Structures are given as C-alpha cells and as structure tokens.
Amino acid sequence: MAKYVFGVDVGGTTVKMGLFTVEGELLDKWEIKTRTEDGGKNVLPDIADSIKEVIESKKLAKEDVEGVGIGVPGPVKEDGTVLKCVNLGWGILNVEDELEKLIGYPVKAGNDANVAALGEMWQGGGKGHSNLVMVTLGTGVGGGIILNGKMLFGVNGAGGEIGHICVDDSETETCGCGNKGCLEQYTSATGVVRLAGRAMAASDKKSTLRELEAVTAKDVFDAAKAGDELALEIVDTQARILGRALAQIACVVDPEIFVIGGGVSKAGSILTDSVKKYFEHYAFHACRQTKFALAQLGNDAGIYGSACSILGR
Amino acid sequence: MAKYVFGVDVGGTTVKMGLFTVEGELLDKWEIKTRTEDGGKNVLPDIADSIKEVIESKKLAKEDVEGVGIGVPGPVKEDGTVLKCVNLGWGILNVEDELEKLIGYPVKAGNDANVAALGEMWQGGGKGHSNLVMVTLGTGVGGGIILNGKMLFGVNGAGGEIGHICVDDSETETCGCGNKGCLEQYTSATGVVRLAGRAMAASDKKSTLRELEAVTAKDVFDAAKAGDELALEIVDTQARILGRALAQIACVVDPEIFVIGGGVSKAGSILTDSVKKYFEHYAFHACRQTKFALAQLGNDAGIYGSACSILGR
Numbered sequence: 001m002a003k004y005v006f007g008v009d010v011g012g013t014t015v016k017m018g019l020f021t022v023e024g025e026l027l028d029k030w031e032i033k034t035r036t037e038d039g040g041k042n043v044l045p046d047i048a049d050s051i052k053e054v055i056e057s058k059k060l061a062k063e064d065v066e067g068v069g070i071g072v073p074g075p076v077k078e079d080g081t082v083l084k085c086v087n088l089g090w091g092i093l094n095v096e097d098e099l100e101k102l103i104g105y106p107v108k109a110g111n112d113a114n115v116a117a118l119g120e121m122w123q124g125g126g127k128g129h130s131n132l133v134m135v136t137l138g139t140g141v142g143g144g145i146i147l148n149g150k151m152l153f154g155v156n157g158a159g160g161e162i163g164h165i166c167v168d169d170s171e172t173e174t175c176g177c178g179n180k181g182c183l184e185q186y187t188s189a190t191g192v193v194r195l196a197g198r199a200m201a202a203s204d205k206k207s208t209l210r211e212l213e214a215v216t217a218k219d220v221f222d223a224a225k226a227g228d229e230l231a232l233e234i235v236d237t238q239a240r241i242l243g244r245a246l247a248q249i250a251c252v253v254d255p256e257i258f259v260i261g262g263g264v265s266k267a268g269s270i271l272t273d274s275v276k277k278y279f280e281h282y283a284f285h286a287c288r289q290t291k292f293a294l295a296q297l298g299n300d301a302g303i304y305g306s307a308c309s310i311l312g313r
Numbered sequence: 314m315a316k317y318v319f320g321v322d323v324g325g326t327t328v329k330m331g332l333f334t335v336e337g338e339l340l341d342k343w344e345i346k347t348r349t350e351d352g353g354k355n356v357l358p359d360i361a362d363s364i365k366e367v368i369e370s371k372k373l374a375k376e377d378v379e380g381v382g383i384g385v386p387g388p389v390k391e392d393g394t395v396l397k398c399v400n401l402g403w404g405i406l407n408v409e410d411e412l413e414k415l416i417g418y419p420v421k422a423g424n425d426a427n428v429a430a431l432g433e434m435w436q437g438g439g440k441g442h443s444n445l446v447m448v449t450l451g452t453g454v455g456g457g458i459i460l461n462g463k464m465l466f467g468v469n470g471a472g473g474e475i476g477h478i479c480v481d482d483s484e485t486e487t488c489g490c491g492n493k494g495c496l497e498q499y500t501s502a503t504g505v506v507r508l509a510g511r512a513m514a515a516s517d518k519k520s521t522l523r524e525l526e527a528v529t530a531k532d533v534f535d536a537a538k539a540g541d542e543l544a545l546e547i548v549d550t551q552a553r554i555l556g557r558a559l560a561q562i563a564c565v566v567d568p569e570i571f572v573i574g575g576g577v578s579k580a581g582s583i584l585t586d587s588v589k590k591y592f593e594h595y596a597f598h599a600c601r602q603t604k605f606a607l608a609q610l611g612n613d614a615g616i617y618g619s620a621c622s623i624l625g626r
Binding site for chain 1: 560599
C-alpha cells in the first residue's frame with residue numbers, strides 16, 4: 001500500500017504544493033510561481049517537474065506514491081474537465097488526463113473551494129464529519145460541499161457556488177457574476193464594507209468607524225467586539241443574511257456541519273455565534289441542530305483537500 | 314441475475330405496490346389498506362404478506378427477485394432509519410431491517426419525495442439524466458434530489474426538503490412546519506390559493522376568479538390560460554418565487570434538470586415556461602441552461618422510484 005500523496009493548489013500567482021502521508025500528516029510544503037503566459041501552457045509541466053524533483057530528492061519509490069490531487073480556480077466537472085480558468089489563461093482542458101500523462105501517477109482534480117472543503121473535513125474544522133458545507137468568506141464568497149466524504153461537483157462544475165445565491169431582489173448594484181443581490185455582495189469582506197458604507201450613510205449614529213479613512217471588514221468586527229453600536233448592527237445584518245442562506249442550503253443538502261473560513265472568519269466566535277443564531281431562526285426544524293465550526297487550515301486547506309481527494313477517488 | 318423488483322409506496326391511507334422487471338417495466342400494480350392503528354405495527358407485516366402472495370401466485374423463484382424498495386412519508390436516513398412518520402404512527406424504526414426480517418429479501422428505504430424523484434429519473438420526466446431535482450407542487454411542496462443516480466438523504470433525513478426554504482422574511486402567516494415565509498406557502502396548491510386571495514384583496518381589477526365561490530389553484534391557471542389579467546399576475550408571482558428558489562438550489566447542487574410534478578403541475582407549460590423564465594433571470598451563469606420537464610408518472614412515481622432504489626443500492 002502506498003504511503004504518500006501530493007496535494008497541489010493552483011492559484012493565479014503561486015502554486016502551493018504539499019507532500020502528505022496517506023494518514024494526513026503534512027511532511028513538506030513549498031510553492032512555485034504560476035506561469036500564466038501563453039494560455040497557461042507551462043502550469044501543469046511546472047507542477048509535474050516540481051513533484052518529480054521532490055520524489056527524486058526524497059528517493060520515494062514509485063509504489064510508495066498513491067497519486068496527485070489538484071485544486072484549480074474554476075469550475076471542474078467530475079471527470080476532471082476544467083471548463084475555464086480565467087486566472088490561469090486556460091480554456092476547456094482535462095487536467096487529470098494532462099497531468100497524468102506528464103507525471104505517471106493517478107491525478108484527481110477539483111475546484112479550489114470544493115477541495116478546501118475536503119481539506120477541512122480531513123484535517124481541519126470539519127474533522128470527524130463526512131457531510132459538510134464549507135463557506136469561505138474572502139474577497140468573494142466561495143462554497144464547497146462534501147457528501148459522504150466526496151466533493152459535490154455539479155453538472156456544470158458549479159456545485160457549491162453558494163456565493164451567487166440571490167438573497168435580495170431589490171439590490172441595485174451588480175455582483176462580479178453579473179447578477180444583482182448575490183450572497184457575496186453582503187457577506188464577503190467586500191460585502192461587509194459595503195454594508196458598513198450603507199449603515200453609516202443611513203444613520204448619524206456615532207461610531208468609531210466614522211473616524212477611519214477607509215473601513216475594512218476587520219475594522220467592523222473589531223469595533224463590534226469593542227461594543228460599537230453601529231458596528232454591531234452591521235455584523236447583525238451580515239449574520240442574518242448569511243444565517244438565512246445557510247438555512248436554505250440545509251433544506252437542500254442537510255449537512256452535519258457548516259465550516260466557516262476565509263479572511264472574514266478571523267473575526268471568530270462573534271461571527272459564528274451570530275450566524276448560528278439566525279440559522280436556527282430560519283432553519284427547517286429537522287436541521288436546526290446543524291453544527292458550526294471555524295476553518296482551521298487557513299491557506300493550507302487546498303493542499304490538504306487535494307491530497308485527500310486522490311485517496312477517496 | 315435477478316429479473317424482478319418490487320416497489321412499495323406507503324401513504325397514510327393506502328400502500329401502493331408494483332412488480333417491475335429490472336429494466337423498469339411495470340408488470341402489475343395493486344394497493345392495500347394502510348392499517349395505522351396500534352402505532353402502525355401492522356403496516357410492514359401487511360406489506361410482507363402481500364408481496365409473498367404475489368411471489369407465490371406468480372411462481373417467482375427466490376433468485377429471480379432482486380429485492381424490495383419502499384418509500385415512506387417521513388424523514389429517512391441513508392441507513393434505512395425512519396426518524397418519524399406521523400401519518401403511520403411510527404416513531405424511530407429501521408424499516409430496512411424490519412422488512413428484511415419479515416420478507417427474506419434485501420430492502421432499501423427512502424423518503425417518499427426522494428423516491429418519487431428517483432422514479433421520474435428511471436422512467437419518467439427525468440429519464441436519461443442522473444442528476445436531477447424534483448419539485449412536487451401538491452397540498453405542500455415536496456422535493457427530491459438525485460445525484461449520480463442516488464438519492465440525497467441528508468444527515469437528518471431532510472435532504473431535498475425544499476418546500477421549507479425561507480423565501481419571504483416579511484411573511485406574517487405560519488407554515489405547517491412552524492416557520493414563516495416557506496416556499497410551500499406560495500407555490501403549493503394551497504399557496505397559489507393564498508396568493509389569489511391576496512391579489513384579489515389588493516386590487517379591484519376585474520377577474521373571472523371573483524365570480525367563484527371558492528378559488529382553487531386549477532381555477533387560477535385555467536383563468537390565466539384564458540387571458541384573465543389578475544390570474545396571470547398570480548401565476549407570475551408564483552413563478553417568480555419558485556424560479557428564484559430553484560436558482561438558489563442550482564447554486565447548491567447544480568443539477569442537469571428540474572422535474573416539476575404534483576397536482577399544480579397539471580397546469581402544464583404555462584407553469585414551466587414562467588418558472589423557467591424567472592429561473593434564468595436569477596440563476597448563476599453556469600447553471601442558466603438547466604433543463605425543465607414535467608413529471609410523467611403521476612401517483613406511480615413512488616412505486617417506480619422505490620423499485621429503482623433497490624437496484625442501485
């Protein structure tokens with residue numbers, strides 16, 4: 001039986017890579033540059049070369065390596081076809097077939113948000129559960145869904161694209177996706193800043209936020225923790241919108257646990273407690289006890305999850 | 314290889330049963346009474362007796378029967394545990410274990426709405442697809458989700474409980490589930506009647522609906538087909554609410570097709586066309602081409618689906 005797996009997380013500027021035991025211990029991690037020029041044609045060969053180097057330098061035997069998992073920033077179908085990765089310059093491409101040819105080991109591909117969810121299930125905030133929904137509150141809102149230990153890909157590679165659930169019909173500003181009123185417009189880091197701007201404009205309530213030149217999501221949560229009333233209102237609004245959306249999602253896939261990650265999740269329990277409160281209000285009774293946890297792997301979730309994906313393929 | 318499967322659909326008053334070939338041809342169907350007295354303790358023995366009679370009368374050899382699938386009106390976990398069936402008088406019970414003991418064949422259990430979705434996939438409106446969401450617009454709104462040909466059970470047996478997605482925060486009336494603003498309150502047969510009442514009260518627009526003593530959902534769709542303006546507005550409101558909810562669901566599980574069934578779906582293309590229009594408006598771009606179809610099996614969806622479930626277990 002093989003002892004090692006590689007996890008690869010391809011981003012627009014760097015590729016993160018990790019060598020793991022099949023039990024989930026991270027033995028080594030490193031990064032290489034993502035060369036996106038020429039339609040990103042060097043990305044996979046660079047990854048293959050880097051993995052081969054590690055295999056040689058560590059003198060790993062062929063039969064000791066189970067394979068390579070890879071997460072990419074775009075929609076991926078269950079058969080390994082990437083539909084488009086704008087950030088990498090890729091069009092339609094079967095990443096599994098291409099990388100297998102280059103490297104000679106089995107390859108499993110997934111969307112980066114779905115792969116991160118798998119990582120949090122394996123060794124992070126969702127450990128011990130095999131049905132989870134991960135929500136990543138960063139610049140945007142990403143989502144990943146794991147059912148019975150497997151990623152939910154979706155027919156168009158859009159499984160778990162929960163950031164683009166429409167939550168407000170009356171929104172006038174447009175989301176990056178082209179629609180109006182997406183979850184991402186209220187609950188991402190950028191979304192919290194937008195809510196803050198609206199809240200400050202809508203009232204003349206005193207707030208430490210008004211003293212700042214530019215408000216960040218972190219400022220809002222810090223001010224809320226310090227008891228600033230306006231900031232508490234903004235956090236409450238974000239939590240209501242997110243908690244309601246998660247209750248809608250629970251009516252669809254009914255998971256054991258929600259894992260909240262991304263930059264905004266650094267706010268900690270003030271965020272999860274408020275989201276959980278609204279979730280319980282809006283949830284169908286059978287799902288009301290669904291657990292909440294913070295993500296634990298940070299930027300390593302992608303390498304953990306891609307490594308895990310090759311084990312469960 | 315076995316040639317036959319039995320499908321059983323347990324309702325509050327009758328149990329529908331069918332004998333199928335493994336290829337999906339319905340050879341015979343019949344019903345027995347659901348004896349709900351004494352905590353429903355006769356329900357499974359009655360089913361076992363009825364199946365045994367058919368096996369004897371048709372002289373089926375033991376090895377010719379693959380097994381029995383059963384759909385029940387309540388939440389079912391993937392291991393066959395029914396959490397509660399109020400209509401049958403059941404508490405927590407492993408239906409698969411119990412019925413297997415009585416009958417000597419493998420048994421697969423599922424929630425009735427999920428099983429109906431599987432039936433529509435096998436031989437109905439979703440034939441040829443293995444990732445679908447079925448929406449049943451009846452007295453309530455039921456939902457069933459099939460991913461890669463398998464039912465999505467959910468950790469609490471609440472997978473696909475889409476009728477209880479909260480779609481309106483400002484609702485003042487309470488849904489049967491205890492929450493306010495559930496999808497079911499607007500898009501079920503009862504929901505359409507409620508919308509009609511509100512629309513008639515909100516305007517003094519002329520309408521043939523005003524001439525009726527009591528308006529039904531069918532009346533609303535019939536009037537809309539005849540060009541009645543107020544009825545068209547009601548249909549449009551229902552379609553907007555349902556289309557938006559289905560777009561939210563597509564962001565979660567990203568299916569190939571939505572299959573619309575239940576009494577309200579008899580309205581036909583006026584319903585699916587309007588729902589599809591709003592779905593496309595609200596959907597994430599990658600999911601915008603998701604197909605729509607009407608259910609085809611009517612009340613037989615349950616026996617088809619339960620029979621199918623034992624094949625794919």
